[in-house]
Amino acid sequence: MTPRNGLVLFVFFLPFIVASCQGEDKPALPQYVSDYRPYSGTLVKPLQRTEGRYFIEFRSRYALSYGHSYVVFGRLGNNGKMVNPEVAGLAPATNDSGPYVVGHFLPVPAETGASDGDLEEKYRSASWRVMLTEAEYRKVVAHIRELKAKSKFWMASVSNCNAFVADIARSMGYKTPSIWLRPQQFITRLREMNGG
Secondary structure, eight states: OOHHHHHHHHHHHHHHHHHHTOSOOOSOOOEEEEOOOEETTEEOOOOOGGGOOEEEEEEEEOOSSSOEEEEEEEEEOTTSOEEEEEEEOOEESOSOHHHHHHTTTSOEEEEOSOOTTTTOGGGEEEEEEEEEOHHHHHHHHHHHHHHHHHOOEEBTTTBOHHHHHHHHHHHTTOOOOOTTSOHHHHHHHHHHHTTO
């Protein structure tokens, strides 16, 4: 790519970057749980309680910036609480604000695991939990592991936390909203677009 083409791309994406950072998050939105999943373009029946207690939860949380979106996945115990949940999301691989700012213009190294506050209830801004059979769960987890292995860079306009979550949702057959929404809006819209 020539420097001129890079400048043209930057100028093209700049309004999207600026627009995605505008506005404020709403108060925490309710937590939603859905037993319905797309399968070959149609919705399937709710899971029977005996079929398994596996889940993936699409989440957003508040942060000093415009927030963060990610997924939590695992199994539920008999009491309905998560048992050893795993977290996957895409963020700059640092707590320093410098690379985060640079990542709005150039790709910066990324990490794909849990970040501070992901499992703390007081920071959750929106969520949508989808219950899965064991076979569905294994397929989703395999995709998440592949995605984590290949996601090496974060860039706000192209490869951000919403894009990471959208990739997982699309692999499950869901429609996804624009990756340039604020994370709370992104998770809420993802749920609404898919009948959750």
